[in-house]
Amino acid sequence: MVRISSFGVGGKHKSTKFALYCVGLFGLALLVDLLWASSNSSPSIYQSIVSQENVVFPSFAQIKEEDKKKKDGIDKKRVLADNFADLDAPVLNWEKMANAPVPRLDGAAIQIKDQLFVFAGYGTIDYVHSHVDIYNFTDNTWGGRFDMPKEMAHSHLGMVTDGRYIYIVTGQYGPQCRGPTAQTFTLDTVTKKWRDLPPLPVPRYAPATQLWRGRLHVMGGSRENRHTPGTEHWSIAVKDGKALEKEWRSEIPIPRGGPHRACIVYNDRLYVIGGQEGDFMAKPGSPIFKCSRRNEIVFGDVYMLDDDMKWTSLPPMPKPDSHIEFAWAFVNKNSVVIVGGTTEKHPETKKMTLIGEIFHFEFDTQKWSVIGKLPYRVKTTLVGFWKGWLYFTSGQRDKGPEDPSPRKVLGETWRTKLEL
CATH class of the missing domain: 4.10.280 (MYOD Basic-Helix-Loop-Helix Domain, subunit B)
Structure with missing residues (x-):
């Protein structure tokens, strides 16, 4: 064993x-x-x-x-803070005024004295407005609605005034992401009568538009596919709401193309501020031209056109900013404010990021500052300034203080006392 x-x-x-x-x-x-x-x-x-x-x-x-x-x-936190966080700014006291008759996105607005003429825009992605509403700053009321010409674009308009006549250039015709038109008009704000002008050489979406030295200038915007930036620059001589020439003249191209930028004349100089390259496009084969997302690059570039017809780069905005073509106003003799807009998309969610700051630019010193914040972040808002009061109306607001992505199209009107 x-x-x-x-x-x-x-x-x-x-x-x-x-x-x-x-x-x-x-x-x-x-x-x-x-x-x-x-x-x-x-x-x-x-x-x-x-x-x-x-x-x-x-x-x-x-x-x-x-x-x-x-x-x-x-360092993701640092990237987000630099490009997307709200900038520090003083708190302003905002007063809510009478709502606009309809909500608007990508509408247009021109101020003449104490009246703000508000044009067109999306009501929803599938519905566009084809009329004008007027806000009176003196008695703070809306009224005076009248129709636009049937051939006139409904969004992404180029627009400027000489103090009586409003010049309306090209833009998108219809809802969703439909094509642009080259049609151009003038409106006599006294008689409320419309007049045709020679059409733009080719259609454009949201070009920078301004009156300078007796000529109507149209620059940049998006080309016919709605996405590709245009750099072309045309002008035509105008006076009292009429064209003095039969054709548009080619001018020096803009240094950087694209839509949704502010265009301002100060001290006989032409300024183009902010904007973007790229935009939504119609989905191929869609019978309703349904919008589909594309890559966009938002920038804060500032360019000035001088006596020699040469473009000069100036200090950029405090952060990239687009959808501001009617979101600016002169607040004194030598400075302008730009209200809200959109900045670069979020790098992770790829969602559009709205802006809630008010930027101030002094032309003489060429310095930018942030002078306040809006009640909420908002894009394509429509701005006016009257007797010390800064007004804004309409646009698309954010989802809330913690989420800067777009949510609801509004018709709200707000104002704040601004002292600079």
Whole structure:
């Protein structure tokens, strides 16, 4: 008979357990050391998962992702803060006024004395307005509605005034992402009569438009596919709501093309501010020209056209800003404010990011500042300034203080006392 020693079997079993115990302690020590080293250099991910009662160790996948961020030099919080966070600004006291008769997105507005003429725009993505409403700053009321010509564009208009006549250039005809028209008109704001002007050489969406030295200038915008930036620049001589020439004249192209920018004349200089490259396009084959998303690049570039017909780059806006073609107003003899707009899309969600700041530009010093915030972030708002009061109406607002993406199209009207 062969006896098996109980000591031999028990000894091997205890030795194995002891070895596994040592390996476990060693592995735990390595993990704790790794966590300590990682937390000293990059505490953010770990601080978020440690509570006062329990310590939860991150997974190796989390550690691997953190290491990848270090190698790539990525700091997401810093990127978001630089490009998308609201800028510091004084708090303004806003007063809500009478709502516009209809909500508007991508509408247009021109101020003449104490009246704000508000044109067209989307009511919804499938419905566009084809009339004009008037807001009176003196008695703070809406009224005087009248129709636009049937051939006139409904959004993405170029527009400017000489103090009586309003010149309306090209734009999108219809809802969703339909095509542009080259049709051009003038409105006599006294008689409310319309007149045709020679059509633009080619259609454009939301071109920069301004009167300068007796000529109606039209620049940039988006080309016929709604997405490709146009850099062309045309002008035509006009006076008292009439064209003095039969054809548009080619001028020096704008340095950077694209739609949705402010265009201003100050001290006999022409300024073009902000804008974007790219826009939504009609989905191929869609019978209703349904809008489909495309890449957009928003910028804060500022260009000035001088006596020699040369473009000069000036200090850029505090942050990239677009959808501001009718969101500006002179507030004194040498400065202008730009209200709201859109900035670069969120890098992760790819959603449009709205702006709630008011930017102030002094022409003489060529300096920008942030002078206040709106009640909410808003794009394509329509702005006026009268006797110290800054007004804005309509546009598309954000989803709330914590979410700057677009939500509801509005007809609200607000004002604040502005002292500069």
